[in-house]
């Protein structure tokens with residue numbers, strides 16, 4: 303075997319798996335499985351099957367998931383850049399299947415970066431409801447935001463917060479919460495040799511303390527009758543069944559729910575935890591947690607017995623890496639919610655073909671001078687620079703709201719003018735200005751006050767010096783070509799598509815740009831590949847200036 307497994311890990315697995323151990327260890331000789339998940343926000347399953355550049359083999363537990371040959375390099379195809387699929391380890395697709403988000407739900411993905419499961423949740427929401435996606439690592443939320451945006455998600459907020467601070471702002475708010483917990487990663491040893499290097503005796507102990515605290519905090523954010531899915535990519539029972547049983551002992555208003563079990567999954571192993579508690583062993587002191595003079599919480603048979611309803615995905619039984627998935631159902635009554643009455647189902651920022659209010663109509667294409675005589679766009683009043691005290695007041699939080707009125711107004715007007723002139727469908731959300739950026743925010747904006755926010759919602763664009771509005775690539779990626787006033791379609795079979803994705807300027811005639819009635823070719827153009835939107839370009843005099851963002855470009 304080429305992988306050197308930690309001896310303590312091997313001896314633990316051998317003890318627990320007994321006769322099954324040989325098969326388990328033999329699975330380390332096989333190569334890992336690669337998967338893609340079709341992003342149904344951008345393409346239907348049948349349509350993808352018709353154009354797929356790769357041979358697809360269905361993943362049994364996820365309707366939108368497919369095994370692909372890793373040598374196909376799915377990250378190196380224009381369709382990856384148009385967000386038609388997300389590259390995801392097959393077992394990692396199960397937690398969201400167990401969560402079962404439905405259009406209209408409010409969902410929290412607490413430990414979300416880089417966003418595999420968040421993009422899967424967003425696809426299931428189908429643009430309706432709310433996704434709050436969060437990671438405690440600031441660095442990792444950059445990739446999370448990029449993946450959310452490349453996937454064309456319109457109803458997500460991206461946070462970089464602790465669970466406790468989110469809980470203060472969203473008490474009993476979410477219908478569904480995913481905790482894809484930080485863990486010792488034993489299930490990833492085959493896929494990622496780094497996981498082996500990082501594993502040590504104390505990993506399990508450190509992780510259980512984090513997991514216990516995270517689970518305790520999320521309970522307060524769940525609406526009555528809601529569902530939590532807890533998942534890890536480790537085999538350690540301390541981080542799996544024990545965490546669930548401890549949670550149930552502390553939160554008697556929850557039960558372990560049924561999973562839509564694949565016959566390839568195995569049940570949870572409460573007896574492993576019972577054995578560790580009895581012997582006084584294991585790698586976490588939490589196994590023996592007890593109030594003074596009382597028996598350890600985990601010696602209560604009932605909560606532990608429920609964990610048999612969880613699922614373990616084993617690499618020797620299913621074609622995927624090791625995972626643990628458990629559903630926790632709140633036993634309270636799920637209340638019907640009138641989103642509109644609660645003020646939490648925002649209407650459109652601006653509707654299709656809608657006229658801007660007179661005070662905002664100044665710079666609209668073909669529009670006359672606006673009321674008050676000032677024109678937006680070229681020659682418009684410059685936004686005043688934020689002064690030093692305002693900058694200090696904003697502190698660490700770049701996305702805080704404090705901003706001088708004048709410039710907030712400028713961003714707001716510029717954004718609405720852009721949408722009116724370039725987008726032919728309503729964009730839903732509360733128009734929220736954060737610094738130079740405009741967002742369509744899917745939650746009541748007050749909930750974000752004081753939080754570290756990476757994206758306050760669907761990023762529409764920003765105002766640059768001179769009051770010029772630059773649309774975000776998130777907006778481009780989420781629009782259908784038919785929803786944009788100007789479009790240019792490139793073919794994935796032509797070099798032009800890759801040239802665009804590499805950030806190169808294209809030379810092309812006005813005839814190639816499809817323009818909505820009353821619009822000419824000059825200006826922002828939504829660039830699509832085989833009919834699937836990728837980004838913006840700006841056309842004038844036979845040249846398409848490339849607006850595809852540097853961080854999204856095709857490398858190599």
Ligand SMILES: C[S@@+](CC[C@H](N)C(=O)[O-])C[C@H]1O[C@@H](n2cnc3c(N)ncnc32)[C@H](O)[C@@H]1O
Nearest residue numbers: 413414415416417418419437438439482483484
């Ligand atoms: C298993 S990874 C998540 C993978 C992700 N769900 C996906 O599907 O792409 C666990 C994540 O938890 C984050 N994390 C660790 N402690 C956390 C905490 N207390 N609150 C929120 N996130 C945390 C880590 O930064 C890491 O990105």
